[in-house]
Amino acid sequence: TPPRNSNAVRDIANVLHPYTDHRAHAVNGPLVISRGEGVRVFDDQGKEYIEAMAGLWCASLGFDNKRLVDAAYRQMQKLPFYHGFTAKSHEPMIDLAEMLIERAPVPMSKVFFANSGSEANDTAVKMIWYANNAMGRPDKKKIIGRLKGYHGITIASGSITGLPANHKMFDLPVSDRFIHVSTPHHYHGANPGESEEDFATRLAEELDQVIQREGPETVAAFFAEPAMGAGGVIVPPATYFEKVQAVLKKHDVLFVADEVICGFGRTGSYWGSQTFGITPDILVCAKALSASFLPISAVMVNDRVFQALADGSATIGTWGHGFTYSGHPVPAAVAVETLKIYDEMDIVGHAKRVGGHMQKTLRARFADHPLVGEIRGIGLVAAMELVADKATHRNFDPGAKVGPRLAKLAEGEGVIMRAMVNDSMGFSPPLIITEAEVDEMIARVGRALDALTVQLRRESIALV
Ligand code: PMP
Numbered sequence: 001t002p003p004r005n006s007n008a009v010r011d012i013a014n015v016l017h018p019y020t021d022h023r024a025h026a027v028n029g030p031l032v033i034s035r036g037e038g039v040r041v042f043d044d045q046g047k048e049y050i051e052a053m054a055g056l057w058c059a060s061l062g063f064d065n066k067r068l069v070d071a072a073y074r075q076m077q078k079l080p081f082y083h084g085f086t087a088k089s090h091e092p093m094i095d096l097a098e099m100l101i102e103r104a105p106v107p108m109s110k111v112f113f114a115n116s117g118s119e120a121n122d123t124a125v126k127m128i129w130y131a132n133n134a135m136g137r138p139d140k141k142k143i144i145g146r147l148k149g150y151h152g153i154t155i156a157s158g159s160i161t162g163l164p165a166n167h168k169m170f171d172l173p174v175s176d177r178f179i180h181v182s183t184p185h186h187y188h189g190a191n192p193g194e195s196e197e198d199f200a201t202r203l204a205e206e207l208d209q210v211i212q213r214e215g216p217e218t219v220a221a222f223f224a225e226p227a228m229g230a231g232g233v234i235v236p237p238a239t240y241f242e243k244v245q246a247v248l249k250k251h252d253v254l255f256v257a258d259e260v261i262c263g264f265g266r267t268g269s270y271w272g273s274q275t276f277g278i279t280p281d282i283l284v285c286a287k288a289l290s291a292s293f294l295p296i297s298a299v300m301v302n303d304r305v306f307q308a309l310a311d312g313s314a315t316i317g318t319w320g321h322g323f324t325y326s327g328h329p330v331p332a333a334v335a336v337e338t339l340k341i342y343d344e345m346d347i348v349g350h351a352k353r354v355g356g357h358m359q360k361t362l363r364a365r366f367a368d369h370p371l372v373g374e375i376r377g378i379g380l381v382a383a384m385e386l387v388a389d390k391a392t393h394r395n396f397d398p399g400a401k402v403g404p405r406l407a408k409l410a411e412g413e414g415v416i417m418r419a420m421v422n423d424s425m426g427f428s429p430p431l432i433i434t435e436a437e438v439d440e441m442i443a444r445v446g447r448a449l450d451a452l453t454v455q456l457r458r459e460s461i462a463l464v
Helices: 008-017 022-028 054-058 068-080 092-102 117-134 155-160 164-170 196-214 242-251 272-276 304-315 329-345 347-366 400-411 435-458
Strands: 035-038 040-043 048-051 108-116 143-146 178-181 219-224 253-260 282-285 296-302 372-378 381-386 416-422 426-429
Touching: 040 155, 048 253, 048 435, 054 143, 068 329, 092 108, 092 296, 092 329, 108 117, 117 219, 117 253, 117 282, 117 296, 143 155, 143 196, 178 196, 196 219, 196 242, 219 242, 242 253, 296 304, 329 347, 347 372, 347 381, 347 435, 381 400, 400 416, 400 426
Parallel strands: 143 178, 143 219, 219 253, 253 282
Antiparallel strands: 035 040, 040 048, 108 296, 282 296, 372 381, 381 426, 416 426
């Protein structure tokens, strides 16, 4: 069969995603993936790839898992749909909520379900605004995000997201209720000679000044991924969250941990919050919650937030929030099975062990490469940033699409990886990956990187 080079999807994907090698895309169209097996996927021509990004940081248990398929099938037969409105619930939703509360990194009180990370973050924003109305402080509504933080693409979650390309196109943030502070990226953000601790102190001071400038009585919450994902896998500098949380506490600003990528073992702890010593008031998760076999996300709130919501419904009236598919029984049943599998296989121990091997091997293999500026990451999430100048950390001109070209070459070698901001190449394989598969993935990427180096030399793109 000829490739399914369908124009129906090809042109829209080309326009919507900035980190694509448009030239290759225009010739070949999108890669059409037809089946999966473990950490691998196969295209419609039968070619095999290691999925170095688990899809979109998603398929934590890989691309085939009979138990999850069976869990969905059983639930489909028993109760294929029910909702959670008007004092209704169903068993998968209740079981999942209880399991999440049991596993939460800090005591959490209640869980609300949605279908995506964006919806969950929008929900968190509304909860915070409503809770502050209920607490008699309606001016405390401003939300602080961070440049390069990613929290979704709906109007509110997109306003917290700190990717300026997205902001420019849509005049986001949508109002002055959304503010951004600096990216905690030592490699690009630190002053010459500044230690991680000093950099963290400076960022915490900046946050404090922003809150003072806006007026603490107007600032409601701080949203953060424990380690940034889509912004290029940015692991915070030592002591960052400790110092940031001290500032938030001083001004009574809530901490929302966006664990959509970091949750469920990715950073080598069950939650990224545990890896980085975060005490969230609200925790948002999705993706690996159901191993991404079906869409579901969750917002967990602590008792203080819940009490404010409950008081509000008694004093200022209910707010009628809920999606048709909030806590849909089929994805909820899959998520319940997913969490059981994580426990049985000790996903955290596995991710920590194999993640340690991945971090070590990436550094050993690529750190000295002339194109590689920084390799960063923790557990089973990493990025390799390509630079034009190793000494000054200068990136390539984004128009040169150097990262997307490496992604395309890696595809040829049998690895699907992702180019993000500043040609940061992401590694976030399924959490079930073995050390041998990590080695194979890195060997294939190595061949792609060598090919890219030869190409750039030939094109006389200066490599310092
Ligand atoms: N938060 C984080 C940290 C994410 O990585 C993402 C998606 N990549 C989202 C939120 C948004 O999730 P969704 O795409 O499901 O809306």
